Amino acid sequence: MDINSLLGQVVPAVGAAVGAYGVAVLNRAEGQAADATVQLGQRLLxxxxxxxxxxxxxxxxxxxLAEAADDPDALAALRFQIKRVLAADPSLATELAKLLPEEPTVRGGGPRSVEVGGDVSGIVSTGDGAWNVQGR
Structure with missing residues (x-):
């Protein structure tokens, strides 16, 4: 797995842990109340x-990031620091990749089928003469 793909999975999980616990995530053991994403973020961090x-x-x-949880620049700064560490230690990148859940296999069902491997936030349409209207 390349570093940018790995970062795309590691940083959101670490960000969720920071969002849940703030700076305390640096010293906090995994709690039973934490959800799966937060626990994963804690383990990765x-x-x-x-x-x-x-x-x-x-x-x-x-x-x-704990002080400015809604600031995308704070999240980007964390991403950059993690990227530096992973670039310097490829074995750590391999180790983190093993901690991540496997991505689901996506297969379309036939001609003109739609394959979605993540989230969809808009219209998905197939077929001859399909017509879609989305009000705003």
């Missing part, structure tokens, strides 16, 4: 921190 020689940039990015 813990693995990253334990394999990083200098934890300071990651911890600073987590702190910034």
């Amino acid at each position: 813990d693995r990253i921190l334990h394999r990083t020689p200098d934890r300071t940039p990651i911890e600073a990015a987590v702190t910034d």
